[in-house]
Amino acid sequence: MGAPQLIGFEHKLVVGVGDMAVSNNPNLVLTTYSLGSCLGISIYDPVVRVAGLLHIMLPDSTIDPAKAAARPCMFVDTGTPLLFRSAYELGAVRQRLKITVAGGAQIMDGSGFFNIGKRNIDAFSELLARNSLSVVASQVGGMVNRTMNLHISTGAIRLKISGQPDEVSLWTP
Amino acid sequence: MDALDALINKVGYLPPLPQQVPQMLELLRKDEVDSDQVVTLIAHDPSLTANVMRLCNSVMFGAATPATDLHEAVLRLGFREVCQLVLVISTASTLMPPQKAYGLEASELWKHSVATALAAKTIATDLGDDANMAFTAGLLHDVGKVILARALEDTYATLLSDVEQTMIPMVEAEKKLLGFQHAEVGGRMLARWKFSAPLVAGVWFHHDPIKAHPHERLAAYVFLGNMIAYFMGHGYGHLAFAFRGRAEALEILNIQPEALPHYMLQTFEALEDVKGLLNFGSAST
Numbered sequence: 163m164g165a166p167q168l169i170g171f172e173h174k175l176v177v178g179v180g181d182m183a184v185s186n187n188p189n190l191v192l193t194t195y196s197l198g199s200c201l202g203i204s205i206y207d208p209v210v211r212v213a214g215l216l217h218i219m220l221p222d223s224t225i226d227p228a229k230a231a232a233r234p235c236m237f238v239d240t241g242t243p244l245l246f247r248s249a250y251e252l253g254a255v256r257q258r259l260k261i262t263v264a265g266g267a268q269i270m271d272g273s274g275f276f277n278i279g280k281r282n283i284d285a286f287s288e289l290l291a292r293n294s295l296s297v298v299a300s301q302v303g304g305m306v307n308r309t310m311n312l313h314i315s316t317g318a319i320r321l322k323i324s325g326q327p328d329e330v331s332l333w334t335p
Numbered sequence: 336m337d338a339l340d341a342l343i344n345k346v347g348y349l350p351p352l353p354q355q356v357p358q359m360l361e362l363l364r365k366d367e368v369d370s371d372q373v374v375t376l377i378a379h380d381p382s383l384t385a386n387v388m389r390l391c392n393s394v395m396f397g398a399a400t401p402a403t404d405l406h407e408a409v410l411r412l413g414f415r416e417v418c419q420l421v422l423v424i425s426t427a428s429t430l431m432p433p434q435k436a437y438g439l440e441a442s443e444l445w446k447h448s449v450a451t452a453l454a455a456k457t458i459a460t461d462l463g464d465d466a467n468m469a470f471t472a473g474l475l476h477d478v479g480k481v482i483l484a485r486a487l488e489d490t491y492a493t494l495l496s497d498v499e500q501t502m503i504p505m506v507e508a509e510k511k512l513l514g515f516q517h518a519e520v521g522g523r524m525l526a527r528w529k530f531s532a533p534l535v536a537g538v539w540f541h542h543d544p545i546k547a548h549p550h551e552r553l554a555a556y557v558f559l560g561n562m563i564a565y566f567m568g569h570g571y572g573h574l575a576f577a578f579r580g581r582a583e584a585l586e587i588l589n590i591q592p593e594a595l596p597h598y599m600l601q602t603f604e605a606l607e608d609v610k611g612l613l614n615f616g617s618a619s620t
Contacts, residue, residue, distance in 0.1 A: 179567065179568065179603060180603070195568065196568030196569065196571075197568055198565055198566050198567055198568035198569070198570060199565070199566040199567075200566075200567070200568060219567065219599060219600075219603065220596050220599065220600070225596045225597070225600075226596075226597065226600055229600055236600070236603075267565075267575075267576045268576060269562060269565065269576045269577075269578055269579070269580050270502070270504055270576075270577065270578060270579045270580065271579070271580030272580065273580050273582040275580060275582050275585060275592035275595075276562060276580040276592070276595070278566055278595065278596065278599070279566070304576075305574045305575065305576035305577045306573065306574060306575065306576065307565075307568060307570055307571060307575050307576070323573070324438065324443075324570075324571045324572060324573060324575060325437075325438025325439075325571065325572040325573025325574070325575070326438075326573055
């Protein structure tokens, strides 16, 4: 029998912009606020119950290599591998990982000059494809600002959309 | 009195503008300012004084030994920095309350406004324009929402479904429903508060900067600052991203779209500096 779970005593751990958190503590809810055009990327291994959440702002570290060196989680191409490696250190196995992604909101832009959200989504999709990985759920694009919650105890991902009263489920195991 | 004034009067509520704001803006316009004038202006208000001292002595300004009075604070920070702090603190009372009609929770409009101000200032500084003007216009750009939220109280659901079904920008839906949109209402409010012509135009045309001529550069800073604030997550309310991209804003300022990610990173740094001080950390969810 495992240790008793402190149901009702969940603690929120906030993941800021350009940051990430990885844990196997079932009492934690990893939360990242207000994604805007940023992406919230989550991974979860249901066997060892290791979960991670990353909040990236920009698609590509070549935009500012110095910044990427100091803050790799700011960019898709440097943050995502770091998220996976940190989960492996806690015993997660690549083949078991459930990946979800949310965010990448877009304004009404015919010019394509302001498509940071889309470029983030594209960069992440390409990175997954190159590594033969795929998401189990995603809610990206659109004109809304999203907050993402990852409940480590269950692996459930819930989204709060700004201006809407209730949370919605993005994925449950 | 035209129809726009009539709307503002009909709502019967013009948020009070803190008395220091017009005087601060007047001081910011001058090349040389006697720091006594700034101190006098702040010292009238004890809570403002306390806030300025607290901010001055924070890590943001890396003070090794704390400033002991307002004179020292103003000398250390420079009066322009102090004026900006005063603007941010004093507009909070107007921008902090929730605006239900826009789906905005308490403090969200204010956070959005501060993020916009910092982003607009970042770009204006980089391009060698008046950073204080860009900051102030950014801070006040959505003040019209405070008026329109009252006029929209019963029609918010209609507004949202209009945007969702017809894919028109929020400002166009506002115009269709009420005859006015928040940017022009805000511009008119600033005019009634006797703000300068560039600031009025910068706010009035922040969704369509080319129409702000001859103040289109300022309006372009506000447009881009506003957009960057949304991108970085400081844009709240439902369908917050329902506004048009204006490629003209880049042309007006003669910059390339590739510059935007750099301005986002710089704005991120600027926000990190003020976040803790302004209780800016986590959103209310």
